[in-house]
Amino acid sequence: MSVTEYDVVIIGAGAAGLTTGALLAERGFNVALVTTGEPTACLSTGCIDVCSCDENPLTGIKNLPPEHPFHLVDEKTIRQSLNYFQTVMMDMGMPYAGSIEKNRSVVSALGTFKTSCLVPSTMEAAPQNNTDSIHIVTFKGIKDFYPGYIVSRRKNTNFSVFDAGVYSIMSIASRFEDKNFFERFIIWMDKLRIDEDKIALPAVAGLESASEIVNSIAVLMGKPVFEIPTIPPSMPGRRLFNALKKYFRKKGGAIYWAWPVVGTEKTGKLIEAVTTHSEGRPNSINARAFILGTGSFVGGGLTATRQDITENVFNLPVHISGPRETWFDNDYFSLNHGIGRAGIIVDSSMRPADSPWNNIFLCGGILAETEILKNGCGHGLALATAHAAAQSCAEYLSHEL
Numbered sequence: 365m366s367v368t369e370y371d372v373v374i375i376g377a378g379a380a381g382l383t384t385g386a387l388l389a390e391r392g393f394n395v396a397l398v399t400t401g402e403p404t405a406c407l408s409t410g411c412i413d414v415c416s417c418d419e420n421p422l423t424g425i426k427n428l429p430p431e432h433p434f435h436l437v438d439e440k441t442i443r444q445s446l447n448y449f450q451t452v453m454m455d456m457g458m459p460y461a462g463s464i465e466k467n468r469s470v471v472s473a474l475g476t477f478k479t480s481c482l483v484p485s486t487m488e489a490a491p492q493n494n495t496d497s498i499h500i501v502t503f504k505g506i507k508d509f510y511p512g513y514i515v516s517r518r519k520n521t522n523f524s525v526f527d528a529g530v531y532s533i534m535s536i537a538s539r540f541e542d543k544n545f546f547e548r549f550i551i552w553m554d555k556l557r558i559d560e561d562k563i564a565l566p567a568v569a570g571l572e573s574a575s576e577i578v579n580s581i582a583v584l585m586g587k588p589v590f591e592i593p594t595i596p597p598s599m600p601g602r603r604l605f606n607a608l609k610k611y612f613r614k615k616g617g618a619i620y621w622a623w624p625v626v627g628t629e630k631t632g633k634l635i636e637a638v639t640t641h642s643e644g645r646p647n648s649i650n651a652r653a654f655i656l657g658t659g660s661f662v663g664g665g666l667t668a669t670r671q672d673i674t675e676n677v678f679n680l681p682v683h684i685s686g687p688r689e690t691w692f693d694n695d696y697f698s699l700n701h702g703i704g705r706a707g708i709i710v711d712s713s714m715r716p717a718d719s720p721w722n723n724i725f726l727c728g729g730i731l732a733e734t735e736i737l738k739n740g741c742g743h744g745l746a747l748a749t750a751h752a753a754a755q756s757c758a759e760y761l762s763h764e765l
């Protein structure tokens with residue numbers, strides 16, 4: 365068995381784990397991140413939902429139930445976490461627009477409006493009401509995007525179809541990175557003589573240069589242009605993940621990709637190491653502290669059986685309010701499924717409550733009482749609790765020296 369030693373090991377490559385990792389690496393700690401694979405960010409719109417329950421996300425957070433983990437993070441830290449995120453994304457060439465004090469609207473692939481707080485600059489020009497006329501440019505054969513639905517829901521909306529020669533979202537996005545393809549696309553668009561106020565594209569305008577590509581189309585066409593997130597998997601979500609991953613590496617963090625944690629080594633009140641399987645052989649990764657950012661059910665942090673719910677890395681006690689019958693609402697589309705409250709309860713230092721371990725800190729979707737779907741607080745909560753966990757972990761490591 366190979367053994368490696370770090371100050372901190374982060375488990376999970378989501379918005380929470382990558383952000384905590386970058387913050388700790390910036391403070392000079394030797395940080396490694398271990399992950400099974402891609403996070404739920406790759407399924408998301410790439411927009412940062414902070415709290416969609418109110419026009420002002422900060423007011424929405426204040427009105428969340430007292431047990432919500434957002435209340436463990438003070439307002440200053442929430443603001444700092446979003447500012448930090450915007451600075452990181454700007455540095456990575458993927459600027460985000462928006463303010464913590466005002467939610468905004470993003471047009472969905474079905475023509476409805478999604479409420480979010482920070483949006484990729486490629487979605488900044490999305491209409492905030494139904495008055496702007498829109499011309500949608502879609503792509504022949506593309507799945508997961510339905511301009512017909514959008515046109516049926518919105519007045520003054522039209523669409524045209526471009527043949528990119530490839531049909532998957534990833535393939536079209538990578539074509540946009542090619543100069544010749546881009547020129548052919550612009551010549552074709554120019555011939556459309558678009559009258560509408562704004563131009564919309566499904567979110568396929570490039571892999572990592574999307575912001576530049578959308579800006580160039582807007583300048584060349586003389587109109588605001590915006591991307592519409594497709595249903596999962598989505599390019600903006602993938603761009604978000606890639607940018608956070610690159611930033612973490614840039615700060616000196618090491619990533620062990622496709623290394624699921626399968627066990628732990630413990631002494632007294634401390635976790636000493638996590639064990640992983642890679643290429644069929646066991647590895648032990650030692651650290652002085654551990655950050656658990658394995659997300660909820662989709663991320664792989666929790667597993668539900670007919671009887672109970674387990675946390676998959678440290679076997680921490682999982683909070684779920686009420687018996688199994690209360691886990692699900694009869695209405696499938698309800699936002700009130702009790703299972704959305706399942707997770708790990710933490711104290712104000714982001715350590716798991718009711719657990720003997722002193723050197724584990726949690727952040728993101730693994731936390732209890734989040735009700736992410738109902739409260740519209742996915743990535744925003746991940747970023748804010750990542751800052752709180754990094755702060756507590758750094759204090760712990762400094763005192764431990």
Ligand SMILES: Cc1cc2nc3c(=O)[nH]c(=O)nc-3n(C[C@H](O)[C@H](O)[C@H](O)COP(=O)(O)OP(=O)(O)OC[C@H]3O[C@@H](n4cnc5c(N)ncnc54)[C@H](O)[C@@H]3O)c2cc1C
Nearest residue numbers: 376377378380400403404409413625659663728729742743
């Ligand atoms: C379909 C969908 C769409 C969404 N859309 C949005 C949106 O548009 N905006 C928004 O703000 N939020 C959205 N959310 C919510 C948001 O994605 C999550 O709340 C948030 O990203 C959680 O981040 P996280 O870092 O806590 O965990 P996750 O993103 O879930 O990441 C967990 C990580 O842990 C790793 N992992 C799990 N188990 C192990 C193990 N044993 N060993 C090693 N690694 C492990 C996984 O591989 C993964 O990398 C969406 C969620 C879903 C499911």
